Amino acid sequence: MVGAMEIYQLLPKDACKECGYASCMALAVALLNREKKLEDCPALLNPKYAEKFKKLKELLAPLENASETGLIIHPEKCFGCGNCVVACPVNVAAEPTRCAVGLGPQGEKVILAVEDGVVKCMNLKECRRFGPNKVLCNACTVTCPSKAIEFV
Amino acid sequence: MAVCTGCSLLCEDIELVGGTSHAKNLCRKGWAHFQSLYTERTKPTIEDQDATLDGAIAKASEILANAKKPLLYGWSNSTLEAQAAGIELAKKIGAALEGTTSLGQCTLMEQVLTGKIPSCTLDDVRNYADTSVFWGADPSNSHPRHLSRFSYYPRGEKHQKSYEEERSCVAIDVRKSSTATLCSNYFYRLPPGTDDQFIESIMAALDGKIPKFGDKKRMIELGTLLRKTEYGALFPGRGLVYSLQEKMDLLQKLIAKLSEITAFKVVPMVEHYNTRGFNQLLLDETGFINSVSFHDGAAVHGPMQSMIEAARSCDAALVIGSDPLSSLPFGIARALAKKPLIAIDPRRSLTTDAAKVVIPSAMCGFEAGGTALRMDGVKIAFDSVIKGDMQSDEQILARIKEAI
Ligand code: SF4
Ligand code: SF4
Ligand code: SF4
Numbered sequence: 001m002v003g004a005m006e007i008y009q010l011l012p013k014d015a016c017k018e019c020g021y022a023s024c025m026a027l028a029v030a031l032l033n034r035e036k037k038l039e040d041c042p043a044l045l046n047p048k049y050a051e052k053f054k055k056l057k058e059l060l061a062p063l064e065n066a067s068e069t070g071l072i073i074h075p076e077k078c079f080g081c082g083n084c085v086v087a088c089p090v091n092v093a094a095e096p097t098r099c100a101v102g103l104g105p106q107g108e109k110v111i112l113a114v115e116d117g118v119v120k121c122m123n124l125k126e127c128r129r130f131g132p133n134k135v136l137c138n139a140c141t142v143t144c145p146s147k148a149i150e151f152v
Numbered sequence: 153m154a155v156c157t158g159c160s161l162l163c164e165d166i167e168l169v170g171g172t173s174h175a176k177n178l179c180r181k182g183w184a185h186f187q188s189l190y191t192e193r194t195k196p197t198i199e200d201q202d203a204t205l206d207g208a209i210a211k212a213s214e215i216l217a218n219a220k221k222p223l224l225y226g227w228s229n230s231t232l233e234a235q236a237a238g239i240e241l242a243k244k245i246g247a248a249l250e251g252t253t254s255l256g257q258c259t260l261m262e263q264v265l266t267g268k269i270p271s272c273t274l275d276d277v278r279n280y281a282d283t284s285v286f287w288g289a290d291p292s293n294s295h296p297r298h299l300s301r302f303s304y305y306p307r308g309e310k311h312q313k314s315y316e317e318e319r320s321c322v323a324i325d326v327r328k329s330s331t332a333t334l335c336s337n338y339f340y341r342l343p344p345g346t347d348d349q350f351i352e353s354i355m356a357a358l359d360g361k362i363p364k365f366g367d368k369k370r371m372i373e374l375g376t377l378l379r380k381t382e383y384g385a386l387f388p389g390r391g392l393v394y395s396l397q398e399k400m401d402l403l404q405k406l407i408a409k410l411s412e413i414t415a416f417k418v419v420p421m422v423e424h425y426n427t428r429g430f431n432q433l434l435l436d437e438t439g440f441i442n443s444v445s446f447h448d449g450a451a452v453h454g455p456m457q458s459m460i461e462a463a464r465s466c467d468a469a470l471v472i473g474s475d476p477l478s479s480l481p482f483g484i485a486r487a488l489a490k491k492p493l494i495a496i497d498p499r500r501s502l503t504t505d506a507a508k509v510v511i512p513s514a515m516c517g518f519e520a521g522g523t524a525l526r527m528d529g530v531k532i533a534f535d536s537v538i539k540g541d542m543q544s545d546e547q548i549l550a551r552i553k554e555a556i
Contacts (some may be wrong), residue, residue, distance in 0.1 A: 082300035082301070102278060104165045117181075117183025143305060
């Protein structure tokens with residue numbers, strides 16, 4: 001996954017503050033958190049930065065698919081093993097007789113389920129990383145054998 | 153609910169949506185297995201010419217009836233019913249029977265089936281086990297739902313907190329497999345072929361002695377984990393079996409030692425969905441779990457009935473639900489390829505391509521029902537989930553027997 005430093009290296013680094021931040025590093029972090037867009041940096045639109053702009057676009061492209069919780073799924077890497085399905089505390093609470101004991105879910109209240117061989121994500125607003133009482137849950141990422149789930 | 157026959161876990165919670173166009177809870181391997189319903193299907197052929205099913209069955213019967221030393225090979229992807237029909241056919245025509253594990257998991261499975269080493273069901277593992285050891289096995293790839301359904305992540309009667317606090321998972325392998333990445337602290341990487349030394353090291357650590365092989369501190373850590381385990385489960389894969397070869401008794405010694413300390417159970421990680429079923433059925437029928445010959449009427453088992461010998465000495469072979477020409481060691485495969493082969497298989501393979509007679513069959517679990525033994529010996533029954541006009545292995549074998 002792309003880091004703030006990597007983004008920072010490609011920014012103009014002249015601290016013009018036109019984006020509203022005190023430093024280019026702060027903008028890099030904001031870009032990573034998807035609070036700002038590349039277009040919010042006027043200097044970057046200068047043709048002399050065209051090459052860097054293109055690179056940044058590519059770097060940040062995967063983030064565009066991230067859900068509001070920052071969850072990114074790479075279905076092409078997924079084994080469909082169901083580890084995340086069984087480990088997710090929201091899934092377990094929603095289906096105590098199924099997900100909790102290793103079976104696939106039946107109802108619609110879960111966040112993660114395996115369909116057609118790969119993981120599928122729904123009801124994301126139920127995710128513990130979301131909302132005012134958010135916690136840094138990582139049950140789905142630490143149980144994944146293929147790094148098919150990531151957080152931004 | 154459908155049952156997946158993609159591996160020996162026989163997952164029973166598969167939900168089909170819209171015929172077979174979507175499936176819930178099927179892992180990637182199972183989904184691929186499902187998709188293969190529609191690709192590379194076989195058709196009846198005799199010497200590469202299209203034939204009718206009746207024609208192919210008649211030709212196969214003729215070849216087997218004229219053979220003096222026929223071999224019936226495969227069986228791990230067949231239902232218990234088809235396997236029983238195979239044993240009957242072997243008795244009738246005086247054939248040799250060989251399963252796909254004769255060069256692999258066989259010795260270990262024999263010890264499990266005859267009670268020489270303790271075993272348990274996967275449901276027991278889920279409910280009671282606090283330590284799972286994967287040795288020379290990578291279930292995340294071979295049996296993708298193993299950890300989520302049974303061995304690491306689900307809650308069990310005794311383990312409400314599961315992997316977070318109450319279960320540990322150990323991986324012992326020559327490479328950092330996908331499964332090993334999940335065992336973080338307890339991944340032990342071995343140079344190939346050193347499993348015997350590793351076993352001796354664990355035994356030393358269990359005895360409180362200084363282990364001679366491996367990182368001493370980490371070996372002692374492993375010894376401590378195994379000592380405080382209340383209910384352990386060992387899942388040996390082909391990697392361990394191939395590495396130990398004739399030194400299998402070392403593993404037996406380790407298990408005996410662990411059993412003195414605590415409950416420690418062994419479930420061999422066989423691959424195909426009914427590998428264990430064939431071993432069990434043959435054991436019940438003949439007293440041997442594999443490599444049995446009925447050439448002279450009574451069941452005989454010994455070095456002369458080994459797979460290597462059988463492939464060389466047979467004068468015709470029927471191969472069912474397996475692809476020995478690509479899976480057996482080259483020398484044996486070459487010997488087998490020279491014989492007149494009859495292949496019963498729903499899907500095309502190197503073996504069906506080389507076979508003199510090809511008889512297409514229904515895919516078990518989709519187009520045909522039956523029963524099978526999960527890797528832990530639990531019997532799982534399934535129905536067909538789609539209507540097809542293909543004949544099942546069992547029906548085809550019955551017709552061959554009748555024709556002979
Ligand atoms: S972060 Fe936690 S709650 Fe959110 S999907 Fe992953 S496991 Fe479930
Ligand atoms: S995302 Fe990872 S843990 Fe979840 S099913 Fe896919 S491979 Fe398994
Ligand atoms: S783990 Fe095995 S039986 Fe279960 S869905 Fe996957 S391939 Fe099928």
